[in-house]
Amino acid sequence: xxxxxxxxxxxxxxxxxxxxxxxxxxxxxxxxxxxxxxxxxxxxxxxxxxxxxxxxxxxxxxxxxxxxxxxxxxxxxxxxxxxxxxxxxxxxxxx
Numbered sequence: 001x002x003x004x005x006x007x008x009x010x011x012x013x014x015x016x017x018x019x020x021x022x023x024x025x026x027x028x029x030x031x032x033x034x035x036x037x038x039x040x041x042x043x044x045x046x047x048x049x050x051x052x053x054x055x056x057x058x059x060x061x062x063x064x065x066x067x068x069x070x071x072x073x074x075x076x077x078x079x080x081x082x083x084x085x086x087x088x089x090x091x092x093x094x095x
Contacts, residue, residue: 039074039075039078040071040074040075040078041071042074042078042082043070043071043073043074043075043077043078043081043082044067044068044070044071044072044073044074044075045067045070045074045085046074046078046081046082046084046085047065047070047073047074047077047081047085048065048067048070049085049088049089050081050084050085050088051063051065051070052064052065053088053092054088057095
């Protein structure tokens, strides 16, 4: 009977599967959870800022969008929302 972790050939040990420690896995999961939640919150704030600024600039009246709706939009379009907010902030000093 073959034991786990050894090959039948005594000269070549079998490759062991690298398993992470439980504390490492907790750290990795926590890191990605914080990164995802931060991305949702920052994306939501950027969407809300961009939409409220441009709606007030175009319409002349402020528009309120719920933050949770903006977080959902920011999650899907965070790659666009964050640079758009930075460009809007820069343009707000020019306009």
